[in-house]
Amino acid sequence: MKKIIWATWMLVTLSIAGYYGYILFKADNKQALLIGETSHGHFQIELACSSCHTEAFGGPELIQEACVGCHGAELAEANDTHPKKKFTDPRNADRLSVVDARYCVSCHTEHHREITAPMGVTLPEDYCFHCHTDVGDDRESHRDLAFDSCASAGCHNYHDNRALFEDFLVHNHSGPWLKEMARLTNPNGAAILASKRVPEQQPTFPEQKTAHPDIHQEWSGSSHADAGVGCGGCHSDNRSDEWLEKPGIAQCQTCHIHEVESYKSGKHGMRLAQSLPAIRPVDSKLPFKETAMSLQQGCNSCHSAHRTDTLFAASEACLTCHNDEHSRGFASSPHGRLLTQAIAGAIPVEQAVSCATCHMPRAENIVDGEAVVQVNHNQNHNLRPNEKMIRPVCMQCHNLGFSIDALADPALIRNNFNGKPATHIPSIDWSLKRVAD
Amino acid sequence: MKHVKKIALMTTLLASSLVITACNEAPPAKAGIPPKLYTDSLFAVMNADRANYTKLIIQRLGPNGAGAIKPDEHWKEIENGALLPAQMFRAGSEAVAEVTDEFTYSLQSLWPINKQNAPKTPLEEEGLQYTVDNPGENFYGEEKLGDVTYFTAVYPDVAVSPACTTCHNDHKDSPRTDFDIGDVMGGVVIRVPL
Numbered sequence: 001m002k003k004i005i006w007a008t009w010m011l012v013t014l015s016i017a018g019y020y021g022y023i024l025f026k027a028d029n030k031q032a033l034l035i036g037e038t039s040h041g042h043f044q045i046e047l048a049c050s051s052c053h054t055e056a057f058g059g060p061e062l063i064q065e066a067c068v069g070c071h072g073a074e075l076a077e078a079n080d081t082h083p084k085k086k087f088t089d090p091r092n093a094d095r096l097s098v099v100d101a102r103y104c105v106s107c108h109t110e111h112h113r114e115i116t117a118p119m120g121v122t123l124p125e126d127y128c129f130h131c132h133t134d135v136g137d138d139r140e141s142h143r144d145l146a147f148d149s150c151a152s153a154g155c156h157n158y159h160d161n162r163a164l165f166e167d168f169l170v171h172n173h174s175g176p177w178l179k180e181m182a183r184l185t186n187p188n189g190a191a192i193l194a195s196k197r198v199p200e201q202q203p204t205f206p207e208q209k210t211a212h213p214d215i216h217q218e219w220s221g222s223s224h225a226d227a228g229v230g231c232g233g234c235h236s237d238n239r240s241d242e243w244l245e246k247p248g249i250a251q252c253q254t255c256h257i258h259e260v261e262s263y264k265s266g267k268h269g270m271r272l273a274q275s276l277p278a279i280r281p282v283d284s285k286l287p288f289k290e291t292a293m294s295l296q297q298g299c300n301s302c303h304s305a306h307r308t309d310t311l312f313a314a315s316e317a318c319l320t321c322h323n324d325e326h327s328r329g330f331a332s333s334p335h336g337r338l339l340t341q342a343i344a345g346a347i348p349v350e351q352a353v354s355c356a357t358c359h360m361p362r363a364e365n366i367v368d369g370e371a372v373v374q375v376n377h378n379q380n381h382n383l384r385p386n387e388k389m390i391r392p393v394c395m396q397c398h399n400l401g402f403s404i405d406a407l408a409d410p411a412l413i414r415n416n417f418n419g420k421p422a423t424h425i426p427s428i429d430w431s432l433k434r435v436a437d
Numbered sequence: 438m439k440h441v442k443k444i445a446l447m448t449t450l451l452a453s454s455l456v457i458t459a460c461n462e463a464p465p466a467k468a469g470i471p472p473k474l475y476t477d478s479l480f481a482v483m484n485a486d487r488a489n490y491t492k493l494i495i496q497r498l499g500p501n502g503a504g505a506i507k508p509d510e511h512w513k514e515i516e517n518g519a520l521l522p523a524q525m526f527r528a529g530s531e532a533v534a535e536v537t538d539e540f541t542y543s544l545q546s547l548w549p550i551n552k553q554n555a556p557k558t559p560l561e562e563e564g565l566q567y568t569v570d571n572p573g574e575n576f577y578g579e580e581k582l583g584d585v586t587y588f589t590a591v592y593p594d595v596a597v598s599p600a601c602t603t604c605h606n607d608h609k610d611s612p613r614t615d616f617d618i619g620d621v622m623g624g625v626v627i628r629v630p631l
Contacts, residue, residue, distance in 0.1 A: 079513065085531045089541050090628055091557045093583035138552065138610075167511055435609060 036111035041120050041380075044267060044283070048274035052110070060103050067104040070265070074381070078160035078388070098130045099123070107158075119384055125152055141430040154387070154408030154425040163390035163400070169431040175399035182396035183350040184362060189374035190255040194227040197254050202232030203241045218306040229255070252299050258374045260299075266378035268297045281321050292321040311349065314356035315339055329416035330355065336416070353397075359383065361392045386413070401428050472588035473577055476627040479540065480592045483526070483625060491522045491598070521604070526625075539629070544594065546623030548613035550605065554623075558582065561626055564591030569621045576624075579631065587628045594623040 023032050030047055038046040045051050052066045075083070086092070087101040100106040109115075109122040116122055128150035136143035150156050156164060208231060209216050219225055224233070232238070233254075234247045244251070249272065253260035263269035271279050278296040281288035295301060302317035303310075315336075319327055330336040335353035342352030359379045365372050382388040386407045394403035405421035406412055412421055470478075498505045498519075505517065512518030520528060523544055530542050547565050549555045556562040564576035568591055576591040596602050602616040616622055 083531075085534045088534050088538060089543065090582040090585065090587060090630075091541075091543070091561070096583075168514070 034111070037113035038111055039108075039113055039116045039120050040285070041267075042110060044270050044279055045274045045276065048271075048276055051274050060105065063105060064103050067108075071104070075159055079162060080159045081161050082158055095131055099127060124148070127151075128156070128158070139430075139434070141426075141433070154404055154423075155427045157385045157387060160385065160388055163387050163395075163404075164427065166431045166434070169400065169428045170435055172395070172400040173428045173432055177399055177402035179397055179399065181347075181351045183348065184352075184357065185364060185373045186350070187362060187373045187375050189258055189372045191223070191227040192370070192372060193257065194229050194233075194255040198227075198229050198233045199238055200228070202230050202238065203236045203243075205231045205235065205243060208235070208243065215306050222306060222308040224306075224308055227255075247305075249299060256299075259377045262381070263299075263377035266380045268379060269377070271297075286322070287324045288321050289323045295321060311339075311343065311352070311354070314352075314354035314360075318355040325414045326416050327355075329414070329418060333416040333418045358389060358393050361389075363392075404428070472629050472631065473590070475629060476540075476577075476588065476590035477575075479542065479627055480590070480625060483529070483542065484592075486529070487522055487526050488597075490525050495519065495522060495600075496598075540627060542625060542627045544623060545626050546594070548605075548611065549623070550608050550610045552610075558589075560589050561591070564589065564626065565624045567591065568593035568624050572621060586631045588631055589629075590627045592625045592627070593621045594625055596620050596622050 020032070023030055030049055033049065034046060037043075042052075052063060054066050055062055082101055084102050087096060096102065107123050107127065108120045112122055117125070121127075125148040129147040132150070136145075151158055162168075216231075219231075224230075232241075234251045235244045236242060237244065237251075238254070249260060260269075264273035268279065271277065278298055280294055280296050282293040301320075302313040304312070315330070319330065331340070335357075338347065339352045339354050341347045342349050356375065359382070360375050360377055361382060362373055362375050365374075382392060387404070389407065390400065390403045394406070398406070402421070404425045404427065405423060406417060408425050409421045409423050412419060494506075495508050496502055499508050506519040507515055507517050508519045508521050509515055510521060510524070512520050512524070526544050530544075534541060543554070545554050545556055545561060545565060547556065547562075547569065556565050558580055560578050560580040564578065567576040568574065572593070575593070578589055580587055580589055596605075596616055596618050599618065601622065602618060602620070605611050605616050605622060606614045
C-alpha cells in the first residue's frame with residue numbers, strides 16, 4: 001500500500017513539475033503562470049513576463065529598472081515631485097519605513113487588481129498623510145482637511161504637479177473661463193522626415209497604378225502625395241523594385257517614427273513593443289461596441305491607407321470601438337459640436353476639438369533650429385492623473401480655475417463636459433489668500 | 438610508530454589549515470582618508486563650484502550682468518530661466534545620489550524656505566545651531582540612522598551677496614526675514630557611512 005502511495009505521489013509531483021516546466025520553457029501562452037489579475041495598465045502585456053521580470057532571479061532593483069525603462073522619461077518630463085533620489089538620503093530612513101518610496105512597486109503592486117485604484121495605486125488613499133502630518137502647521141487652510149483628501153480632491157498629485165503648484169496657481173488665477181478659441185498647429189514632423197528618408201526616385205509600379213485607379217485618385221489628394229511619397233514609398237523597402245502588397249508598421253515608421261514610438265508606449269500599441277499580437281477591444285474590460293470586439297489595433301485602424309484623413313482618425317475612428325458614457329457623449333458635447341461645425345466648414349479645421357485634441361496632443365519642439373510639430377500617439381500620455389491635461393490641452397481655451405474644477409467633477413467628465421463644473425476646488429483661492437497674507 | 442605518524446600527519450594538517458585560515462583573514466585595514474579630511478575636501482569642491490556658478494554664471498549672465506539668463510525659483514517655467522545657486526547645489530547633490538551612496542550632502546537651514554530642508558535628525562539640528570552660535574567653525578559628529586552609523590559634518594552657509602538675503606527675506610515661505618550679509622543662513626550637511 002505504501003509503495004502505491006509513494007508511486008502516486010511521485011507521479012503527481014512529476015506531472016505538475018512537467019506541466020509548469022513546459023509552460024515556463026516551451027509554451028507560447030504563459031497564462032497559467034499569472035499569479036493574479038494584472039492592473040488596467042499592464043494587462044495588455046501580461047503574457048510578456050520578461051517585460052517586467054527581466055531576469056529569472058534578482059531582487060527589487062531589477063523590477064525597478066523595468067518600471068523606469070518604460071515610465072522613467074515620462075516621470076522626468078513631469079518634474080516628478082517624489083523621485084527616488086529624494087528618498088535615498090539617509091536622513092529619510094525613517095520615512096522609508098512608512099513607504100519605501102525608492103521602489104515603484106511599494107505603491108503600485110502588480111497582479112493585485114482587486115486592490116488596484118484608478119491610478120494603479122495599491123495603497124490606501126491616506127499615503128500622503130503619513131509624511132505630511134504637520135502640513136496644517138504652515139497652512140491654516142489645510143488644518144481640518146480629511147487625511148485621505150490630498151491626492152483625491154484635485155489639489156495634489158504624487159508625481160505630476162506641473163499645473164498644481166502654488167506659484168502656478170497664483171500666476172494663472174485670472175482670465176475668462178472660455179478664452180479665444182485656440183488653433184491647432186498642423187503636424188510637419190513626418191513630412192520633414194520624408195524629405196530625408198524617402199528617396200526622390202521611388203519604384204513607380206505603373207501596372208499597380210493602372211490596376212487601381214480609385215486608390216491612385218484617393219492618394220493624389222493625400223498628405224502622402226504632398227510630401228512626395230508615392231506608391232513605391234510605402235509599397236517597397238525603397239531599396240529594391242519588389243512590390244510589397246501590405247506595408248506594415250515598419251514602412252510607416254520610416255517617416256512616422258515619433259508617431260509609431262509614442263503609439264507603442266500607449267495602451268493601443270504597447271503589445272507590439274513586446275512582440276505580442278496587437279490588442280483588440282475584446283481583450284479589455286472597458287465598454288466597447290459589439291461590432292468592434294475583434295478588430296485588431298494597428299495604424300490602419302484609424303488611418304485609412306490612402307486617404308490620410310486625420311479628421312476621421314481623430315474622432316470617428318475612436319468611436320468605432322469606444323462605447324463608454326464619455327465617448328458616447330462626445331458628439332452632443334460643446335467640443336463635439338465644434339468638430340461638427342469644422343466638418344461642415346463653418347469654422348477652420350484647426351479649431352475643431354476632437355478626441356485626439358485632448359488625448360493625443362500635439363507637441364512642438366525645435367529640432368536643428370526648425371519647429372517640428374508632432375502628434376503624440378500615446379493616448380495615455382496625459383490621461384491619468386487627468387490634471388496632466390490642464391496645461392497642454394485645457395488651458396489653450398479655458399482658464400486654470402475652470403480647468404481644475406472641470407477635471408475634478410466625475411459627472412461632468414462622464415457626460416463629456418456637457419455643462420459647467422458642479423464642484424469648486426479652492427486651491428487657487430487658498431493660494432491667493434496665502435500670498436495676500 | 439603508528440601514533441607518531443598520526444600525530445605528525447595531524448600536526449601538518451592543523452598547521453596548513455592555520456596557514457589557510459590566516460590567508461583567508463581580511464587583510465589589515467589600509468590607512469584610509471580620515472572622515473573629517475574626506476568631508477572637508479568634498480566641501481571645498483562644493484563650495485568652489487557654488488561660488489563659481491554664482492560669480493561666473495549668475496552674476497555675469499543674469500540681470501546684474503548681460504541679462505541673458507533669468508535666475509528664478511521656477512526656472513523651468515520661464516524662457517532662459519536659470520537655477521538659483523542653492524537649486525544648482527541641490528541638483529548636484531541629487532545627481533550624486535543617483536550614482537553613489539558612499540556619501541550624501543544637502544543644504545539645510547534652521548529657517549528653510551522649503552520645509553523639507555529643515556534639520557531632521559538631532560545631530561543636524563545640533564550642528565546647524567553650532568555653526569550659527571560659533572561663526573566660522575564647522576561641526577562634526579556621528580549618528581546612527583536606520584542600521585548605519587554615519588560621520589556627519591556641518592559647514593556654515595554664509596550670506597555673501599544681497600541676492601541671498603533679499604530672496605530669503607522677501608520669500609513668502611521664509612520663516613525668517615531679517616538676514617544680513619555675513620549671517621549664517623544655513624549649513625551644508627555632508628554624511629559618510631562609517
